[in-house]
Amino acid sequence: MSDITDLVERARAAALRAYAPYSGFSVGCAIESVDGEIVTGANMENACYRLGVCAEIAALTAAQAAFGLERVARIAVSGGDGSGAALKGESVVTSCGGCRQSILEAAQRAGLDVEVISSNGDGTRTRTDRISALIPHGFGPDNLRDSG
Numbered sequence: 001m002s003d004i005t006d007l008v009e010r011a012r013a014a015a016l017r018a019y020a021p022y023s024g025f026s027v028g029c030a031i032e033s034v035d036g037e038i039v040t041g042a043n044m045e046n047a048c049y050r051l052g053v054c055a056e057i058a059a060l061t062a063a064q065a066a067f068g069l070e071r072v073a074r075i076a077v078s079g080g081d082g083s084g085a086a087l088k089g090e091s092v093v094t095s096c097g098g099c100r101q102s103i104l105e106a107a108q109r110a111g112l113d114v115e116v117i118s119s120n121g122d123g124t125r126t127r128t129d130r131i132s133a134l135i136p137h138g139f140g141p142d143n144l145r146d147s148g
């Protein structure tokens with residue numbers, strides 16, 4: 001597994017590739033597999049605002065293609081002003097509710113209580129949570145075991 005700082009830096013770098021002309025808020029996400037492979041994603045907004053895609057979803061899609069959701073181990077998220085040469089921002093950015101739901105899906109597929117590292121744009125402040133703490137009692141694939 002990579003150092004937490006490395007994963008946060010990958011998320012911060014990914015945020016610089018965000019397409020966020022409406023909010024001006026760039027978010028990057030880096031996902032590490034159980035084998036140490038890392039993929040990234042950034043938010044992608046749309047003129048039809050509700051069609052915007054979060055960085056976490058972009059990165060989860062990349063993870064699905066690269067190594068499969070069942071191998072997701074750790075996720076770093078960072079957000080802020082991405083208009084300069086480096087991401088900037090003071091507030092620690094945590095995933096929205098929808099992304100927590102999607103991370104839970106990967107976590108239950110992986111059979112891991114996936115670690116989520118949230119950081120500020122500057123990369124100077126982080127908090128680390130398990131997905132079970134970010135979406136307690138969440139509904140996921142484990143709930144469908146009794147389906148017909």
Ligand SMILES: [Zn+2]
Nearest residue numbers: 054096098099
């Ligand atoms: Zn989100």
